[in-house]
Amino acid sequence: MAEFKIxxxxxxxxxxxxxxxxxxxxxxxxxxxxxxxxxxxxxxNQQGRPxxxxxxxxxxASSVQRAPTISSEKRAQSTPTRSRTNSDEQVCPPAxxxxxxxxxxxxxxxxxxxxxxxxxxxxxxxxxxxxDLKVVLHGKEGVAVxxxxxxxxxxxxxxxxxxxxxxxxxVACIEVPNCEDVEIYVETVGxxxxxxxxxxxxxxxxxxxxxILKVAESLGxxxxxxxxxxxxxxxxxxxxEEENVVSSIRQLHDEDHRANPLLRRVTSDVLTNPPNDxxxxxxxxxxxxxxxxxxxxxxSLVLKLFKENSNIxxxxxxxxxxxxxxxxxxxxxxxxxxxxxxxxxxxxxxxxGEESSGxxxxxxxxxxxxxxxLLWLAEILSDRxxxxxxxxxxxxxxxxxxxxxxxxxxxxHLVSCVTARLLVAIGKGEALPSKETxxxxxxxxxQPLMDDYRWxxxxxxxxxxxxxxxxxxxxILTLPLEDQQAVLLAWLGRFLKAGDGCPNLQRAxxxxxxxxxxxxxxxxxxxxxxxxxxRH
Numbered sequence: 315m316a317e318f319k320i321x322x323x324x325x326x327x328x329x330x331x332x333x334x335x336x337x338x339x340x341x342x343x344x345x346x347x348x349x350x351x352x353x354x355x356x357x358x359n360q361q362g363r364p365x366x367x368x369x370x371x372x373x374x375a376s377s378v379q380r381a382p383t384i385s386s387e388k389r390a391q392s393t394p395t396r397s398r399t400n401s402d403e404q405v406c407p408p409a410x411x412x413x414x415x416x417x418x419x420x421x422x423x424x425x426x427x428x429x430x431x432x433x434x435x436x437x438x439x440x441x442x443x444x445x446d447l448k449v450v451l452h453g454k455e456g457v458a459v460x461x462x463x464x465x466x467x468x469x470x471x472x473x474x475x476x477x478x479x480x481x482x483x484x485v486a487c488i489e490v491p492n493c494e495d496v497e498i499y500v501e502t503v504g505x506x507x508x509x510x511x512x513x514x515x516x517x518x519x520x521x522x523x524x525x526i527l528k529v530a531e532s533l534g535x536x537x538x539x540x541x542x543x544x545x546x547x548x549x550x551x552x553x554x555e556e557e558n559v560v561s562s563i564r565q566l567h568d569e570d571h572r573a574n575p576l577l578r579r580v581t582s583d584v585l586t587n588p589p590n591d592x593x594x595x596x597x598x599x600x601x602x603x604x605x606x607x608x609x610x611x612x613x614s615l616v617l618k619l620f621k622e623n624s625n626i627x628x629x630x631x632x633x634x635x636x637x638x639x640x641x642x643x644x645x646x647x648x649x650x651x652x653x654x655x656x657x658x659x660x661x662x663x664x665x666x667g668e669e670s671s672g673x674x675x676x677x678x679x680x681x682x683x684x685x686x687x688l689l690w691l692a693e694i695l696s697d698r699x700x701x702x703x704x705x706x707x708x709x710x711x712x713x714x715x716x717x718x719x720x721x722x723x724x725x726x727h728l729v730s731c732v733t734a735r736l737l738v739a740i741g742k743g744e745a746l747p748s749k750e751t752x753x754x755x756x757x758x759x760x761q762p763l764m765d766d767y768r769w770x771x772x773x774x775x776x777x778x779x780x781x782x783x784x785x786x787x788x789x790i791l792t793l794p795l796e797d798q799q800a801v802l803l804a805w806l807g808r809f810l811k812a813g814d815g816c817p818n819l820q821r822a823x824x825x826x827x828x829x830x831x832x833x834x835x836x837x838x839x840x841x842x843x844x845x846x847x848x849r850h
Contacts, residue, residue, distance in 0.1 A: 437500060438462040440507055447479075448487040449503070453496035461503060471506040473534030495525055502529045505538055512541040520546065520555045524562050531566060539566075547576050556580065594640045601644060601687050613690050620694050638700050645691045645704065652684040652729070653714050660720035678725040685728035692735045701745040705736050709747075709755040718762045723769045730766040731774075733759040734782045741788030752789060753797050760786070760801070764808055768815035779817070787822030798826045 433456055438445070442462060449461040449468075465485075468475035478488050493499055505511050505526075515523055523542050530538035543563075551559055563576050600616060603609040659677050695701045718726055733755075739745040740752060747755075763786075770777045790801050802823055809816045 434458045436460045451490045451493040451496050453493045498525045498529050511538050515545045648684050648687045655681045656717040660717045682725045689731050692732050696739040696744050701739050702747050705747040706751050709751050715758045727766045727769050730763045733763045737789045738785030741785035764816050783817045787819045790822050802826050
């Protein structure tokens with residue numbers, strides 16, 4: 315803390331305040347915080363008036379001189395004004411006290427307009443003895459700051475002050491009305507007295523540097539603008555800071571060549587690889603990974619990013635079509651690999667010719683890996699509402715469905731998860747295949763799904779049987795009534811034998827029952843809408 319001489323613009327006695335001073339080789343400069351300014355501005359009377367009528371204690375600062383008190387002549391001039399007002403009020407007595415036929419109407423004098431009281435602070439920069447310019451900032455809530463500065467320093471660093479000083483010669487004071495950020499304005503002017511502005515910004519945070527950058531641009535303080543850009547280019551951006559930085563940088567006018575490095579952090583002018591090629595490369599790396607933890611975590615992350623950014627591959631442009639084709643190509647490659655591995659695992663001669671049980675386990679592991687890849691891709695395509703063609707491809711895999719029971723359930727159950735996911739997509743309206751495709755999908759894959767259902771319920775913690783059962787039932791109910799009957803009667807025979815080891819499709823069975831046995835008789839009853847329409 316340091317002490318210096320302060321004064322007030324209105325000639326009133328100054329208030330003694332201790333202001334934090336930042337000492338530099340060039341001199342000193344201070345910056346009162348905005349919170350302190352607002353706090354002082356809200357209660358100027360409480361700070362200026364001594365409590366209990368006691369006179370304020372003398373300041374300990376030897377360098378601060380108290381201004382002379384108001385003379386008795388000035389007090390005498392204000393006293394008649396109050397007494398004159400009181401006498402005017404006594405001339406007009408109440409109407410009931412004076413008997414008069416027409417009492418004069420007293421028009422109250424308009425109340426004097428209340429002006430917001432200003433709180434004025436004086437701040438000095440550099441060597442105060444050589445200062446030759448005053449800059450007065452008028453901020454919000456009646457805050458006014460007088461800065462005692464030097465013309466040569468401000469004109470050298472700021473085009474704004476250089477123009478103002480050159481237009482008014484000689485100029486002793488510059489007024490800055492409607493200053494939005496008084497605190498940062500004072501700090502930015504103080505940076506003009508520093509040799510290394512960038513070094514002064516190191517301890518600041520990104521939001522404050524953005525505020526300094528805005529004021530520096532309005533002042534034409536080029537050295538500060540360059541230092542702010544260098545700071546923002548090197549420091550990490552956290553949370554919402556990225557959007558704020560990009561928005562602030564794009565509002566700059568004359569610093570495009572220095573702002574480009576910052577924007578390259580979020581955008582690229584020249585793309586060596588199109589985004590779809592990059593996306594295909596990421597998907598290929600994930601699909602080919604053999605490390606369980608890394609593959610599992612990256613699949614979860616990529617799937618989450620796809621769900622959060624619903625505009626990827628869904629805008630209908632040629633680039634989005636290419637993205638969908640990339641996903642379908644990866645799905646087909648994984649499907650071909652799964653079919654080849656299933657043939658190898660179900661062939662007795664192939665198994666007998668293997669050298670050891672280790673290679674057999676390796677084959678089963680690859681089957682589980684390819685099935686997991688298919689499930690991941692089916693999840694992405696279903697979320698993109700692009701699984702129509704996928705249901706056609708999956709419904710045509712009759713050979714794979716025949717090989718399915720020959721593989722141990724612990725290795726094959728993810729194949730049934732692909733079936734469940736596609737049926738849920740149909741039940742939710744995420745996929746709209748033809749009725750022939752829907753019937754073929756149920757004919758080919760519903761039985762293998764029911765075979766693996768007990769394992770899925772007890773061996774997969776993430777398996778949601780309620781969602782799957784609702785999706786299967788809704789998919790069945792989209793078929794013609796005869797197909798509904800065939801599928802549900804086949805399910806009923808299995809459910810009566812397996813119980814909990816079979817999907818519970820009772821809700822779909824109830825709907826089919828009402829459609830089959832209740833609706834025909836209800837429509838034949840007199841007064842029903844269908845019978846009336848038939849007579850017409």
